[in-house]
Amino acid sequence: MRCHACRGPANVEIRRSRTAYCARCYPAWFRTQVQERIDHERMFRRDQGILVAVSGGKDSLALWHALTELGYRADGMYIRLGIGDYSQRSQAKSEAFASERGLTLHQVDLKEAQGFAVPDLLDTRSGKPCAACGTVKRYHFNKVAADLGYEVVATGHNLDDEAATLFGNVMHWNVDYLGRQGPVLASTHPKLVRKVKPLYRLSERETxxxxxxxxLDYILEECPMAKGAKSLAYKGMLNALEEEQPGAKYGFLVGFLKQGRHAVPGGDFDQATDLRECTRCGQPTTGELCAYCKMADRGRKKSASKAAKYAR
Amino acid sequence: MRVTILPDREVREVDARSVGELLKTLGLHRDAHLVVRGQDILTSDVSLSEADQIEVWPVISGGRR
Incomplete structure (x- = not known):
């Protein structure tokens, strides 16, 4: 295979567009894709402060790297989720990335700040904390961004993440979630920061x-708590389809965003509009007490009962 | 050839003439893995030889993000 840009030997094949790039030309192609999405979706401007949600994995570090290379003012934020050695290694990768490049990395320690960690949030049915972990991340990334005056939170969600989420929402006909799936979630409350996903058309393999x-020195292993997660099963199925039909994932997601979303009731792609402030923490919510505060109560209870068990 | 599968660094001896054939033999999806020789990522048509030291990198991450 030959590089689409320089005709030298290629390294990375993009099967969905029947092209390939060499290692020298590939980064420029990748960053052009990111820039095109930022511009096309009007994600943010160069004068705005961007907070990148950092996990130490390939997607968030690739996004942070690409944004700084493109000249954006992007700081990072890492949440210490308390998932044993995995969290320690991912924290070290995130800190090393930031310090080697002189970038600012904000951090929140969940256990210290809130009195619980992600392993305290196991779902009784699935036995996994993934959904609760998502709530933790959304809450803290938004809160820190709003408190520190960032105008945008950027996450490393890629094509595979978005296609798997769409697949799951279609499988279960989660119409409310379908209506809110998109690369840009506009701010609908002064304390709710705009959310963007600049990598949403780039596959995990490309990232x-x-x-x-x-x-980029990223954490390669999977989160130990995500093993057996539904999202991984959906990704496996979509990759099996992609093997036979290159471009299937891209067509599924982009087709939905272009055509399907408008058919979904309330599919305006904004975050919830009927918001008030949580009576306990003051963050935007549709009810009296926000989902995070309810979940945090459960987490603290579990954490306390674990501590009591070990003290015996 | 000697193939190291990350992240656990499981080592396998595999007989394959190309990158595409290697992934097929290992039963791995092309879109979920990258094949690396030395510092270079390889496209699926690249020929492999018995002396090659190959790494297979998974690219999929899961959970709610």
């Missing part, structure tokens, strides 16, 4: 290739 070529 990993960027991270490898740019020598």
């Amino acid at each position: 990993a290739a960027y991270a490898i070529i740019e020598r």
Whole structure:
């Protein structure tokens, strides 16, 4: 295979567009894709402060790297989720990335700040904390961004993440979630920061290739708590389809965003509009007490009962 | 050839003439993995030889993000 840009030997194949790039030309192609999405979706401007949600994985570090290379003012934020050695390693990767490049990395320690960690949030039915972990991340990324005056939170969600989420929402006909799935979630409350996903049209493989070529030192192993998660099963099924039909994931997601979303009731892609402030924490919510505060109560109770058990 | 599968660094001896054939032999999806020789990512048509030291990198991450 030959590089689409320079005709030299290629390294990264993009099967959905029947092209390939060499390691020298690939980063520029990748960053052009990111820039095009930022511009096309009007995600943010160069004068705005961007907070990148950082996990130490390939997607968030590739996004942070690409944004700084493109000249954006992007700081990072990492949440210490308390998932044993995995959290320690991902924290070290995030800190090293920031310090090597002189970038600002904000951090929240969940256990210290809130009295519980993600392993205290296991769902009784699935036995997994993934949904609760998502709530933790959304809450703290938004809160820190709002408190520190960032105008946008950027996450590393890629094509595979978004296609798997869409697949799950279609499988279960989660119409409310379908209506809110998109690359930009506008702010609908002074304390609710705009959310954007600049990598949403780039596959996990393309993002990993960027991270490898740019020598980004990211955490390679999977979150131990995500093993057996539904999202991984959906990704496996979509990749099996992609094997036979290159471009299937892209067509599924982009087709939905272009055509399907408008058919979904309330599919205006904004965050909830009927918001008030949580009576306990003051963050935007549709009810009296926000979902995070309810979940945090459960987490603290579990954490306390674990501590009592070990004290015996 | 000697193939190291990340992240656990499981080592396998595999007989394959190309990158595409290697992934097929290992039963791995092309879109979920990258094949690396030395510092270079390889496209699926690249020929492999018995002396090659190959790494297979998974690219999928899961959970709610």
